[in-house]
Amino acid sequence: QVQLVESGGGLVQAGGSLRLSCAASGSIFSIEVMGWYRQAPGMQRELVAKIISGGSTNYADSAKGRFTISRYNAKNTVYLQMNSLKPEDTAVYYCNAALRLYAGSPLYNYWGQGTQVTVSS
Numbered sequence: 001q002v003q004l005v006e007s008g009g010g011l012v013q014a015g016g017s018l019r020l021s022c023a024a025s026g027s028i029f030s031i032e033v034m035g036w037y038r039q040a041p042g043m044q045r046e047l048v049a050k051i052i053s054g055g056s057t058n059y060a061d062s063a064k065g066r067f068t069i070s071r072y073n074a075k076n077t078v079y080l081q082m083n084s085l086k087p088e089d090t091a092v093y094y095c096n097a098a099l100r101l102y103a104g105s106p107l108y109n110y111w112g113q114g115t116q117v118t119v120s121s
Helices: none
Strands: 003-007 010-013 018-025 030-039 046-052 057-059 067-072 077-082 091-100 108-111 115-120
Touching: 003 091, 003 108, 018 030, 018 091, 018 115, 030 067, 030 077, 046 067, 046 077, 057 067, 077 091
Parallel strands: 010 115
Antiparallel strands: 003 018, 018 077, 030 046, 030 091, 046 057, 067 077, 091 108, 091 115
16 A cells, blocks of 8 residues: 655744655555645645656745755655745645556555644744
């Protein structure tokens, strides 16, 4: 079974930094896209950042210049370095992956369980 496990969340002061990690495990042929989404209280889940296998990245406007997404492909791991954190960054952060289970398979979408990030003012 494929599983995504996030870590690195916590409580930080405004202006501080956190680094989130997400490790994918199981029978995986290839991971085409990995990304981070977040859901704040009373809000819809939104894309924060994503990175494709070729290295191209996309960021939400709110994350540009402050957050950096990266991948360690050998360990099927994606990271989100978050700097200059603001109270409005407070949310549950979810890891997402679009992957193939075997050569020529469709893309399958998986989600992690989420990790809480709380930024105090």
